[in-house]
Amino acid sequence: MTGSIALVGSGEYLPEMAELERQLIEDGVKRGKSPWFVQIPTAAGREGPERLAYWEELGRTQAQELGIEQKYLPIFGRDEAHSAEYLRLIEGGALIYLSGGDPHHLATSLVGTPVGDAIKSSWISGSSLAGCSAGAMAMSESVPHFRFSRSEPTVGMSLTPKLRVIPHFDKFFRWIPESAAQRLLQVPDHSILIGIDELTALVKRSGEEEWSVHGKAKVHLLKGLPQQQLTHGDRIALG
Numbered sequence: 192m193t194g195s196i197a198l199v200g201s202g203e204y205l206p207e208m209a210e211l212e213r214q215l216i217e218d219g220v221k222r223g224k225s226p227w228f229v230q231i232p233t234a235a236g237r238e239g240p241e242r243l244a245y246w247e248e249l250g251r252t253q254a255q256e257l258g259i260e261q262k263y264l265p266i267f268g269r270d271e272a273h274s275a276e277y278l279r280l281i282e283g284g285a286l287i288y289l290s291g292g293d294p295h296h297l298a299t300s301l302v303g304t305p306v307g308d309a310i311k312s313s314w315i316s317g318s319s320l321a322g323c324s325a326g327a328m329a330m331s332e333s334v335p336h337f338r339f340s341r342s343e344p345t346v347g348m349s350l351t352p353k354l355r356v357i358p359h360f361d362k363f364f365r366w367i368p369e370s371a372a373q374r375l376l377q378v379p380d381h382s383i384l385i386g387i388d389e390l391t392a393l394v395k396r397s398g399e400e401e402w403s404v405h406g407k408a409k410v411h412l413l414k415g416l417p418q419q420q421l422t423h424g425d426r427i428a429l430g
Contacts, residue, residue, distance in 0.1 A: 194219055195319040196351070197394045198330070200358045200387030200408070203290045203323035204230075204246075204253040207390045211405045212286065213257055215319035218397050219285025222317030227260035229284035231310075233300050234292030234325035236267030243267070246290060259285075264306075268296075272304035281309040286319045289326030291358075295336070295345045298329040302346055311350060317397070320350065324358040327387065331355045335377075353382055353415075354429065360386030360411055383415030383429055391423075401426040 195218040202208045212228070220226050230250040235242055247263050254261035262280045266272050281287060287310055289297065301307035314320040322330050332352035333344035355378050357363055363386075378384045387393055391406030403426045404410045410421040421427060 193397065194222055194224075194314050194317045195395065195397045196314070197319070197321040197392045197405075198327040198351070198354070198356050198385070198387060199321060199323035199392040200327075200360060200406075201291070201324055201389040202391075202406075203288060203321070203326075204249040205390070206256075207407065208392070209253060209256060211392055211394065212253065212288075212321070214396075215321060215394075216257065216259060216285045219317060219319040222397060224285040224313075224318050225283045227262050227280075227284050228254060228286040228288055229281055230261060230263045231266055231287065231289050231306075232263070232292070233266045233268070233272070234290060234294060234297035234329070236292070236300065237296055238292060250288075250290075266300070266306060269300045269304060272301050272306040275305065277306055278309045281306065282313045282316075282318075284313065284318055286321060287313060289320075289322040289329065291324035291326060294325035294328035294334045297325050298334055298345045298347050301329075302348055307348060311348070314350065319397070321392075322350075327356040327358055331382075355382050355384050357384070357386045357413075359389050361388040361408055378414055381415075384413040386411035386413055401428050403427075 232246045264277050330350040331347045332349045333347050335344045336342035388408030391408040395402045404421045412419050
C-alpha cells in the first residue's frame with residue numbers, strides 16, 4: 192500500500208500549509224518511517240544560491256515549528272541524483288517533498304536515476320509524498336511545454352500518471368499568454384486535468400480511496416471528469 196500523497200498548488204513550508212504537512216508526516220510515521228521530512232529542491236536547482244538558500248531556510252523554519260528534523264538534500268541536477276548518500280534518507284523519511292520551480296528541470300533531473308527510483312519505492316513502502324507547483328506537475332506521466340509550443344512534452348515521474356495539474360490556478364492564466372493557456376488545457380483522452388489554487392492541496396491519505404481538498408481556496412476539475420469546483424473538506428474519487 193502506498194503512503195499518502197499531496198498535490199499542492201503553492202505554499203510549501205508556509206504557516207498556512209503546516210497542518211497538512213504535519214498530517215502527512217504523521218501518516219508516514221504510522222507506516223514505520225522516521226520522523227523527518229526530506230526536502231528536495233531540484234525544481235529550483237537553476238535559480239541561484241540566494242533562492243536556494245531561501246528554500247532551505249523556509250523548510251528549516253517549518254521543521255522547527257513542527258518539531259521534526261529537516262533533511263535538505265542539495266540535489267540541483269541529474270549528477271546529484273545519482274548520489275548514493277541520499278538514498279537512506281529518502282527511504283526512511285516520513286515525508287518526501289518535491290518543491291517548486293521548473294517542472295521540466297525536475298523531471299529530467301530525477302527520472303531514471305537512483306534518487307528518482309528511491310522516491311517512488313519509499314512512497315510505495317509508506318512515506319508520504321508531496322509535490323508543490325512544479326513538484327505536482329512533474330508527478331504526471333508527462334509535462335507539457337507551455338512556453339515552447341513546438342517542443343515535445345517532458346517525460347514525467349509517472350507517480351500520478353493520469354493526473355495532470357495546473358498549479359497556482361487562481362493566478363496562472365494572468366501570467367501566460369492565451370496560446371500557452373490553450374496548450375495546457377489539451378490533455379490525452381485518458382488524463383484528468385486539475386487546476387489547484389494557491390495555498391490549496393488535493394490529498395489522498397494512505398488507505399483511503401478518495402482524494403480530499405485541503406486549504407483556503409479551490410480545486411478545479413477541468414477535463415476527464417465532469418467539471419466542478421471543490422473546496423476544503425470536499426472529497427472525490429479520481430480512479
